Amino acid sequence: MSNPSDNPYQAPSSEGVDLADQLLLNQNLLGTAVGTVSGLVPGLIVAALLAQYPFVAFLIPGIAAGLLARFCGRGIEFKHALLCALLTFFVSAAFQYYLFQDLSSILVLIPSAIVAAYLSKRRLKRDESDAIYRRLTLKKSE
Numbered sequence: 001m002s003n004p005s006d007n008p009y010q011a012p013s014s015e016g017v018d019l020a021d022q023l024l025l026n027q028n029l030l031g032t033a034v035g036t037v038s039g040l041v042p043g044l045i046v047a048a049l050l051a052q053y054p055f056v057a058f059l060i061p062g063i064a065a066g067l068l069a070r071f072c073g074r075g076i077e078f079k080h081a082l083l084c085a086l087l088t089f090f091v092s093a094a095f096q097y098y099l100f101q102d103l104s105s106i107l108v109l110i111p112s113a114i115v116a117a118y119l120s121k122r123r124l125k126r127d128e129s130d131a132i133y134r135r136l137t138l139k140k141s142e
Contacts, residue, residue, distance in 0.1 A: 020135035023076060023128055032073025032080045032120065036087045039068030044095045054108065062088055062112030066119025076122050076132065085117035 043064030050057040069075070069084040092109045096102070124132065 035072030039065035084120035
């Protein structure tokens with residue numbers, strides 16, 4: 001393997017690719033969904049164990065889902081946050097119904113979904129956010 005092009009594990013070269021293009025291409029909607037669900041599983045288990053502290057217990061799945069969705073999906077657009085929030089809300093509601101046979105406290109799940117949506121979006125550095133802003137303003141002016 002003396003030739004670097006023979007290495008199947010080497011990442012493709014990003015020379016000549018604009019930073020905004022690179023950031024937008026790194027997003028993965030399926031990764032956001034997988035990260036959300038894989039964060040919800042341990043989050044809901046911990047929430048069930050801490051059911052005696054209801055508000056804290058209902059926020060834990062949202063925190064876990066949002067952080068794993070950020071890691072797996074690398075999303076910077078609104079659709080990633082929306083997908084994470086909807087999955088968090090509906091999976092948590094199904095878990096609550098399965099566990100307690102009751103959906104009377106479904107409004108408590110809304111803050112958890114909001115926290116998951118907030119945490120699922122990737123935080124950009126200054127140059128990255130400037131590149132995305134320039135890309136969006138150029139797209140609007142055309």
